[in-house]
Amino acid sequence: MKKAFVTLGFALGLPAILVVLWWIATTVSPSFFVPTPGELIVTFVETWFGPRLWVDILPSIARFGIGVVIAIVAGILLGMLVGLNRDLRAFTEPVFEFFRALPPPVLIPVLLLLFGPTDWMKVFIIVLAAIWPVLLNTIEGVRAADPVQTETSRSYGISGLNRVRYQVLPSAAPQILAGVRQSLPIGLILMVISEMFSSSSGLGFSIIQFQRRFAIPEMWSGILVLGLIGFAVAAVFRYVERRILRWYHGLKELENAA
Amino acid sequence: MLHDTPVPIDTVSHGRTLPAEETLLSVRNLKKVYSTDGGDIEAVRDLTFDLGKNELTCLVGPSGSGKTTLLKCIAGLLAPTSGEVVLDGKVVTAPPKKMAVVFQEYGRSLFPWLRVADNVELPLKNAGVPKARRTELVEEALANVGLDHVPRSYPWQLSGGMQQRVAIARAIAYQPEVLLMDEPFAAVDAQTRADLEDLVRKVRKTLGLSVLFVTHDIDESVYLGERVIMLSSSPTVVQEDLVVDLPEERDQLETRSMPRFTELRHHVYEQIQLAKRGFRPDVAATK
Numbered sequence: 290m291k292k293a294f295v296t297l298g299f300a301l302g303l304p305a306i307l308v309v310l311w312w313i314a315t316t317v318s319p320s321f322f323v324p325t326p327g328e329l330i331v332t333f334v335e336t337w338f339g340p341r342l343w344v345d346i347l348p349s350i351a352r353f354g355i356g357v358v359i360a361i362v363a364g365i366l367l368g369m370l371v372g373l374n375r376d377l378r379a380f381t382e383p384v385f386e387f388f389r390a391l392p393p394p395v396l397i398p399v400l401l402l403l404f405g406p407t408d409w410m411k412v413f414i415i416v417l418a419a420i421w422p423v424l425l426n427t428i429e430g431v432r433a434a435d436p437v438q439t440e441t442s443r444s445y446g447i448s449g450l451n452r453v454r455y456q457v458l459p460s461a462a463p464q465i466l467a468g469v470r471q472s473l474p475i476g477l478i479l480m481v482i483s484e485m486f487s488s489s490s491g492l493g494f495s496i497i498q499f500q501r502r503f504a505i506p507e508m509w510s511g512i513l514v515l516g517l518i519g520f521a522v523a524a525v526f527r528y529v530e531r532r533i534l535r536w537y538h539g540l541k542e543l544e545n546a547a
Numbered sequence: 548m549l550h551d552t553p554v555p556i557d558t559v560s561h562g563r564t565l566p567a568e569e570t571l572l573s574v575r576n577l578k579k580v581y582s583t584d585g586g587d588i589e590a591v592r593d594l595t596f597d598l599g600k601n602e603l604t605c606l607v608g609p610s611g612s613g614k615t616t617l618l619k620c621i622a623g624l625l626a627p628t629s630g631e632v633v634l635d636g637k638v639v640t641a642p643p644k645k646m647a648v649v650f651q652e653y654g655r656s657l658f659p660w661l662r663v664a665d666n667v668e669l670p671l672k673n674a675g676v677p678k679a680r681r682t683e684l685v686e687e688a689l690a691n692v693g694l695d696h697v698p699r700s701y702p703w704q705l706s707g708g709m710q711q712r713v714a715i716a717r718a719i720a721y722q723p724e725v726l727l728m729d730e731p732f733a734a735v736d737a738q739t740r741a742d743l744e745d746l747v748r749k750v751r752k753t754l755g756l757s758v759l760f761v762t763h764d765i766d767e768s769v770y771l772g773e774r775v776i777m778l779s780s781s782p783t784v785v786q787e788d789l790v791v792d793l794p795e796e797r798d799q800l801e802t803r804s805m806p807r808f809t810e811l812r813h814h815v816y817e818q819i820q821l822a823k824r825g826f827r828p829d830v831a832a833t834k
């Protein structure tokens with residue numbers, strides 16, 4: 290019981306200190322550009338717990354969710370294909386490296402011209418940006434499959450799709466999930482940027498609108514919403530990863546203890 | 548009591564071939580050359596021998612003499628450079644259904660993301676064995692190796708000897724006719740090793756398997772085998788093929804203290820020493 294309190298104290302300590310500092314700073318020298326914590330909370334509730342929840346937050350989350358899911362699924366499928374085929378790997382690697390090196394936001398103007406400011410264009414840009422870490426990590430994970438495990442599969446006649454399912458995918462899972470972890474914030478960034486460029490709704494759009502109208506507390510509250518979404522996404526990811534990779538964490542713990 | 552003339556040791560300086568009806572597996576003029584960036588490595592030069600039905604044959608040879616290479620060729624995991632392996636009248640070109648392998652690196656051959664029982668079950672699941680039958684086979688195999696108390700553990704939570712038993716359980720649950728074991732007990736302690744040796748003899752008998760058991764431990768080869776095939780140093784040929792005429796029932800204390808055991812062990816030891824010093828029957832024969 291006492292230990293739980295201590296842990297909680299450590300986790301909440303720094304945020305509490307920061308909020309207090311912020312509160313002192315904004316109370317001592319009020320600024321038009323920075324609201325006090327109290328103002329921010331009030332604005333936050335007023336601004337977002339209303340029609341904006343449906344008009345701005347949910348569409349943004351939907352674009353992000355769909356884009357990221359497509360990126361993950363496509364990245365894993367493509368990565369399996371390429372990782373299991375040496376020729377295909379040699380053939381595609383330079384191209385992949387090039388596209389990965391390209392900063393994704395530069396594609397937004399191009400895609401805007403090609404597809405117009407539609408929802409699918411935004412999903413597409415999220416996919417294009419978020420797929421690389423998953424794809425490249427999957428290729429690497431598949432390529433690094435333990436040869437003894439592969440021989441075991443072969444000797445027991447586990448081949449083709451069954452081998453992918455029973456051996457290749459689980460053994461590459463730690464690396465694949467490391468890729469997913471990187472791709473989530475990238476997806477979120479592209480969601481915001483694509484909405485700032487072109488939209489009539491969404492979080493990125495709203496934040497820009499508030500800024501243009503000098504609705505400063507509202508603008509800050511939008512940033513708070515984004516932060517909370519990012520935090521929630523990371524938490525969900527951590528939970529899922531812990532479940533899928535329970536064996537891996539156990540194994541690593543044991544290795545570290547030895 | 549009169550001390551009669553010593554019983555001659557039944558041994559020949561080439562691999563034995565058997566009549567077709569007694570043969571389960573034949574190795575014919577097997578040669579394996581690895582092509583690497585640093586040039587070709589001739590791991591196995593020319594091996595010919597047969598394995599009988601329900602026979603436990605041990606294969607000994609110096610380190611690097613190509614034992615693992617031979618086993619992988621037999622298992623259909625490596626394509627021989629020339630020669631062939633025939634199982635039940637069919638040339639082996641891919642891993643046969645009737646064969647199971649226990650790898651030298653047993654720890655790495657178990658899937659760490661699967662629990663013990665799931666590891667044992669996987670080959671059966673892949674082969675499409677119905678669930679009820681699978682459960683039965685898995686339980687039986689785990690009981691056979693004395694691991695029925697840890698089905699829900701992960702392999703990496705177990706000791707080396709237990710992991711090795713999981714690998715053995717997986718192999719026997721697969722119900723092979725031939726079991727290939729590559730230095731399976733090299734990394735376990737002496738007591739566990741003795742237990743595992745008896746385990747191999749027991750499952751061989753109860754399940755009617757043929758076993759090819761690779762080891763570099765001379766005592767182990769004589770204690771376990773009905774036959775010991777000794778390999779020369781690389782490039783590898785059969786140095787000698789010896790029949791172990793010890794009683795069928797083996798016992799760690801009794802069998803190992805028999806005079807005959809000592810004689811056979813002595814003989815194998817000498818041959819391996821010869822092999823290490825580079826004596827080769829193929830060269831000796833042409834002189």
Ligand SMILES: Nc1ncnc2c1ncn2[C@@H]1O[C@H](COP(=O)(O)OP(=O)(O)OP(=O)(O)O)[C@@H](O)[C@H]1O
Binds near residue numbers: 582589608
């Ligand atoms: N994949 C490979 N590529 C190239 N050379 C190899 C390969 N595998 C084995 N060799 C070589 O073939 C020879 C025989 O190796 P092998 O592993 O079959 O010997 P072994 O009798 O099993 O040895 P040990 O008792 O140490 O397990 C060695 O010289 C080894 O270096």
Ligand SMILES: [Mg+2]
Binds near residue numbers: 614615616651729730
């Ligand atoms: Mg070996």
